[in-house]
Amino acid sequence: MSGDWNQHIELENDWVRLIPADPVHAEELAAICSVDTFKFFVRDLPRTIDAPGLTDFINRLIATPNVQPYTVVDKLSGNIAGMTCFMDIRAAHLGLEIGWTWYGPQFRGTKVNPAAKLLLITHAMEELGAIRVQLKCDERNLHSQRAIEKLGAVKEGVLRQHGIQLDGTIRNSVMYSVTKLEWPSVKANLLSRCQL
Numbered sequence: 001m002s003g004d005w006n007q008h009i010e011l012e013n014d015w016v017r018l019i020p021a022d023p024v025h026a027e028e029l030a031a032i033c034s035v036d037t038f039k040f041f042v043r044d045l046p047r048t049i050d051a052p053g054l055t056d057f058i059n060r061l062i063a064t065p066n067v068q069p070y071t072v073v074d075k076l077s078g079n080i081a082g083m084t085c086f087m088d089i090r091a092a093h094l095g096l097e098i099g100w101t102w103y104g105p106q107f108r109g110t111k112v113n114p115a116a117k118l119l120l121i122t123h124a125m126e127e128l129g130a131i132r133v134q135l136k137c138d139e140r141n142l143h144s145q146r147a148i149e150k151l152g153a154v155k156e157g158v159l160r161q162h163g164i165q166l167d168g169t170i171r172n173s174v175m176y177s178v179t180k181l182e183w184p185s186v187k188a189n190l191l192s193r194c195q196l
Helices: 023-031 051-063 114-129 141-150 183-195
Strands: 016-020 068-074 080-090 095-103 132-138 154-164 169-180
Touching: 016 114, 016 132, 023 051, 023 080, 051 068, 051 141, 068 114, 068 169, 095 114, 114 141, 132 141, 141 169, 141 183, 169 183
Parallel strands: 095 132
Antiparallel strands: 016 068, 068 080, 080 095, 132 169, 154 169
């Protein structure tokens, strides 16, 4: 099956809704983030951590080619939980990346992240026909590495001196992926985590 890779649509399961990001979400997003939220991001950071800064940030993400930003809504509380994106969309090679993911502190370690990844990877693999979904994070971000590994993604290696942060810090990125062959076991793992 091969869907429209350019279509940016709402996605939903029992635990979360992923809504195409919109500046109207900026105020609620600003209320749950801080400067530390973007500590390991390398580009396109919010210029300020307030509603105008998040409005600008969302508008820049929307305008970036090959990026589809989502606002993540926790269905249990009905509250906005954070953001995530499809990025590096490579339809000709049947692959994409999930990244620029962040959640408010109260949603970290809950079902929100596995449920959002379940939605995103299911859409990529089963609707778009992807054969590879990749994720990466800063080598210093051990929390994100553990979260990605808990999803069932395979660590492929480290991209050395891969990016430069605004403060001049040179970042190494740890690369992970889920391939089409691995997807059934990764999906079963994510489903079981959401149903606990």
